[in-house]
Amino acid sequence: MNFLIEADKNLLIWLNAKHAQWLDGFMFAATGTVFWMPFYFLLIYLFFKHLDNKAWLVLGCIGLTILVSDQLTSSLLKPLTERLRPSHEPSLDGIIHLFQTESGKFYKGGKFGFPSSHASNAFGVAVFTWLILRNQIGWIGLLTFPLALIISYTRIYLGVHYPSDIIFGAALGAALGFLCWKFIFRKTEHYFKTQAEGKQ
Numbered sequence: 001m002n003f004l005i006e007a008d009k010n011l012l013i014w015l016n017a018k019h020a021q022w023l024d025g026f027m028f029a030a031t032g033t034v035f036w037m038p039f040y041f042l043l044i045y046l047f048f049k050h051l052d053n054k055a056w057l058v059l060g061c062i063g064l065t066i067l068v069s070d071q072l073t074s075s076l077l078k079p080l081t082e083r084l085r086p087s088h089e090p091s092l093d094g095i096i097h098l099f100q101t102e103s104g105k106f107y108k109g110g111k112f113g114f115p116s117s118h119a120s121n122a123f124g125v126a127v128f129t130w131l132i133l134r135n136q137i138g139w140i141g142l143l144t145f146p147l148a149l150i151i152s153y154t155r156i157y158l159g160v161h162y163p164s165d166i167i168f169g170a171a172l173g174a175a176l177g178f179l180c181w182k183f184i185f186r187k188t189e190h191y192f193k194t195q196a197e198g199k200q
Helices: 002-016 021-030 034-051 054-081 117-133 141-157 163-199
Strands: none
Touching: 002 141, 002 163, 021 034, 021 141, 034 054, 034 117, 034 141, 054 117, 054 163, 117 141, 117 163, 141 163
16 A cells, blocks of 8 residues: 555656646646636537437536535545645645745645545546437547546646546546436436327
């Protein structure tokens, strides 16, 4: 276990060291939701274009995926594991690169970081969206998964998550996205379809 913890730290230090001053502002902006709003509006447009009225069900399922993902990571697992973020880890003070805001303060995130809520939410949406649109838009995965990777990587770049935080968060989010598609979307879709056929 100690070997894995040290390997995780060393990988973080190596990845986090690959920073540049001109890239800092972009990474800080890209870690936030507002930065990606044009992309999310594009997804909403694609949902309504290809799925018609089912788009409302899709949006509800995405909201549920994010809600469950966020609550599991932030309200349950982070307080349960109590693993300090690298930005709050005393042994890494002065070693990892942190983003300094215009006010002069360093962005450190909350106290605990395992697993990453950003990675979980991003991959939950990516997997669910891919499952929903893969038959209508074959290339949709080339849009959603790179976005999830970029959002996740910003957390390492900014020094607020270990790689293992990202990996576990991404796996959790992907599983939730799949479960929401299989047991919520498909079951609800089947129910409404059956109801409609029964009225004919």
